[in-house]
Amino acid sequence: MASERNPTTKPGSDLSNGNTLRSSGKKEKACLLLVDDDPNVCRALSRLFRPLGFRTVIAQSAEQALNFLSGIEADIIITDMRMPGKNGRQLLEEVSRRYPHIHRILLTGYADLKETTDAIRAGLVDDFLTKPWEVEHIEKCVLKAEKTAHMRRTKR
Secondary structure, eight states, X not given: OXXXXXXXXXXXXOTTTSOOSOOTTSOXXXXXXXXXXXXXXXXXHHHHHGGGTOEEEEESSHHHHHHHHTTSOOSEXXXXXXXSSSOHHHXXXXXXXXXXXXXXXXXXXXXXXXXXXXXXXXXXXXEEEESSOOHHHHHHHXXXXXXXXXXXXXXX
16 A cells, blocks of 8 residues: 655555555565655655555754654655755766666756756656646656666665
């Protein structure tokens, strides 16, 4: 069962039944780590993907996302570019170094185009999406990322 977690939830737990995010023996949908300082964006993304069977974890800063990653097995991260503290590029740089198996998606506004292209050229971004997003496009992107994440997970 999919679960949305807020920043106060203990990493590695599922709000619905207390199970860990990975159970043995079953092929599960990917775990999405959604990172944006705007809680409405995170909730909207979670509402979009939970009905499709994805587990979602919400972080409202890069620092919070990195803390969560030390306790959960995320497969895909979707992060905003502009956030207080570390921005999305800085977060993805650290995720790329520490968790190279995680599929990295950058969510950005048109104003961030130069920084986004710099992050892509540096190999920090697997995909990028623009705000506002089109539902069909973001769903296709995440479904493709899930396949990639599954392949990376089986190679580990």
